[in-house]
Amino acid sequence: xxxxxxxxxxxxxxxxxxxxxxxxxxxxxxxxxxxxxxxxxxxxxxxxxxxxxxxxxxxxxxxxxxxxxxxxxxxxxxxxxxxxxxxxxxxxxxxxxxxxxxxxxxxxxxxxxxxxxxxxxxxxxxxxxxxxxxxxxxxxxxxxxxxxxxxxxxxxxxxxxxxxxxxxxxxxxxxxxxxxxxxxxxxxxxxxxxxxxxxxxxxxxxxxxxxxxxxxxxxxxxxxxxxxxxxxxxxxxxxxxxxxxxxxxxxxxxxxxxxxxxxxxxxxxxxxxxxxxxxxxxxxxxxxxxxxxxxxxxxxxxxxxxxxxxxxxxxxxxxxxxxxxxxxxxxxxxxxxxxxxxxxxxxxxxxxxxxxxxxxxxxxxxxxxxxxxxxxxxxxxxxxxxxxxxxxxxxxxxxxxxxxxxxxxxxxxxxxxxxxxxxxxxxxxxxxxxxx
RNA sequence: GGAGAGGUGGCCGAGUGGCUUAAGGCGUCGGUUUGCUAAACCGAUGUAGUGUCGAAAGGCGCUACCGGGGGUUCGAAUCCCCCCUUCUCCGCCA
Numbered sequence: 161x162x163x164x165x166x167x168x169x170x171x172x173x174x175x176x177x178x179x180x181x182x183x184x185x186x187x188x189x190x191x192x193x194x195x196x197x198x199x200x201x202x203x204x205x206x207x208x209x210x211x212x213x214x215x216x217x218x219x220x221x222x223x224x225x226x227x228x229x230x231x232x233x234x235x236x237x238x239x240x241x242x243x244x245x246x247x248x249x250x251x252x253x254x255x256x257x258x259x260x261x262x263x264x265x266x267x268x269x270x271x272x273x274x275x276x277x278x279x280x281x282x283x284x285x286x287x288x289x290x291x292x293x294x295x296x297x298x299x300x301x302x303x304x305x306x307x308x309x310x311x312x313x314x315x316x317x318x319x320x321x322x323x324x325x326x327x328x329x330x331x332x333x334x335x336x337x338x339x340x341x342x343x344x345x346x347x348x349x350x351x352x353x354x355x356x357x358x359x360x361x362x363x364x365x366x367x368x369x370x371x372x373x374x375x376x377x378x379x380x381x382x383x384x385x386x387x388x389x390x391x392x393x394x395x396x397x398x399x400x401x402x403x404x405x406x407x408x409x410x411x412x413x414x415x416x417x418x419x420x421x422x423x424x425x426x427x428x429x430x431x432x433x434x435x436x437x438x439x440x441x442x443x444x445x446x447x448x449x450x451x452x453x454x455x456x457x458x459x460x461x462x463x464x465x466x467x468x469x470x471x472x473x474x475x476x477x478x479x480x481x482x483x484x485x486x487x488x489x490x491x492x493x494x495x496x497x498x499x500x501x502x503x504x505x506x507x508x509x510x511x512x513x514x515x516x517x518x519x520x521x522x523x524x525x526x527x528x529x530x531x532x533x534x535x536x537x538x539x540x541x542x543x544x545x546x547x548x549x550x551x552x553x554x555x556x557x558x559x560x561x562x563x564x565x566x567x568x569x570x571x572x573x574x575x576x577x578x579x580x581x582x583x584x585x586x587x588x589x590x591x592x593x594x595x596x
Numbered sequence: 597g598g599a600g601a602g603g604u605g606g607c608c609g610a611g612u613g614g615c616u617u618a619a620g621g622c623g624u625c626g627g628u629u630u631g632c633u634a635a636a637c638c639g640a641u642g643u644a645g646u647g648u649c650g651a652a653a654g655g656c657g658c659u660a661c662c663g664g665g666g667g668u669u670c671g672a673a674u675c676c677c678c679c680c681u682u683c684u685c686c687g688c689c690a
Contacts, residue, residue: 201645201646204645204646204659205646205647205658205659207659208645208646208647208658208659208660209658209659211658211659211660212657212658212659214670214671215658215659215671217670217671218614218670218671219614219671221614221670221671222614222615222671223614223615225614226614226615231670234670235670235671236670237670238670238671239669239670241670242669242670242671417606417643545606545624545625546625546641549643
């Protein structure tokens with residue numbers, strides 16, 4: 161969420177960000193917001209001065225009553241004042257709700273280093289690490305064929321017991337998945353991240369805090385719990401399956417004031433991730449490319465404003481180190497203004513090479529949100545005891561998501577006779593060195 | 597699921613409708629005293645919104661905030677309703 165003060169004082173800055181993000185239809189929202197804000201501020205000032213009067217006269221009434229004098233005239237007068245206040249406050253609540261709604265839907269500003277571009281085709285490839293790219297002397301199988309032949313992935317039974325997009329890992333496939341997760345966690349722990357094992361369900365405040373709500377409410381699975389039917393609206397008593405560990409982990413410090421000396425805070429968290437992927441039918445539907453449940457190891461940082469871009473670079477490097485250790489071909493892409501997510505000020509994607517698909521697959525998004533999430537979630541810090549609280553900068557990135565990583569792993573490490581060689585670094589975790 | 601007790605500032609804790617500007621204490625910061633330290637004493641010590649003065653740091657004023665939301669009242673930390681949450685006991689359960 162952006163600061164309403166920023167909107168008020170610098171509307172052009174926000175408008176140019178909207179244009180860069182290819183959102184020209186949103187421009188009118190800024191003017192709407194400015195008009196609302198002006199009206200709201202006028203009402204606040206009216207209401208406040210009436211309240212000041214009420215407080216003062218209430219003291220007078222108290223004094224009269226103590227002296228056993230008559231206060232009926234003042235009470236009658238204040239009755240009217242109170243009614244006026246109630247009317248103003250009702251209108252104010254309405255305006256505030258509308259303003260909040262508009263503000264929550266506005267995307268973040270962009271960092272100056274973000275390239276301008278209309279869509280994904282104009283993203284900038286910063287780095288390609290292709291030394292592990294293989295020349296196959298046979299036609300590489302895709303992960304579906306490999307998974308089926310080796311009996312380690314079962315999409316059909318997943319669809320039977322739950323639904324399409326809920327894969328089952330079996331035998332050495334299940335073990336390899338677990339090995340990957342543990343390898344990634346241990347690697348990040350060694351780099352000074354603290355491990356969190358978060359709840360997989362959160363409340364709506366948490367989703368609002370990290371910016372998934374209200375915009376992406378359709379992408380999130382909901383769970384009701386007993387007694388929920390009796391609540392007046394479906395806004396109460398619902399929990400939501402997390403789309404990423406970013407949500408619970410960033411919200412750990414919601415409504416808190418951190419000490420400057422604690423920063424940067426670096427967390428690593430494994431979680432299952434749940435995404436309904438509504439409206440995305442037709443693209444990347446095969447196998448692991450798009451699923452409703454997957455596993456991810458997430459990196460989350462809380463940093464001071466002046467260090468957050470250095471922290472972003474090291475976050476990307478930490479995520480990259482997994483791909484390097486696994487010996488997979490990959491590239492780093494800087495997202496352009498037309499492709500970057502609404503909450504991020506700057507974002508790098510890590511993409512791993514799929515020999516069967518003959519293209520790169522996204523396995524990580526590393527973003528600096530600056531104070532966008534911190535303002536929503538009210539996460540602040542004090543430089544020292546005496547200084548005023550400031551919003552922290554929040555960052556996160558996958559390190560990494562396993563589903564597409566598994567695709568790349570199986571495909572890149574397959575042999576001509578249909579086996580999978582387990583990468584060296586995973587062997588201590590898997591306790592076998594090949595599948596098949 | 598049932599019964600009971602709680603949630604007040606950075607922390608502890610008083611406060612049953614107006615002499616509360618949230619008592620008192622602890623902590624922290626500044627000062628006085630002082631070979632040094634400690635103690636004692638004095639003072640300060642929240643967040644947000646808004647107005648005003650200022651080049652700025654900040655000052656002064658007003659408003660809101662006692663778990664969250666609604667209500668009663670001229671006036672609510674205090675009374676009423678709903679919700680969240682913590683603890684204790686009972687029941688059930690992997």
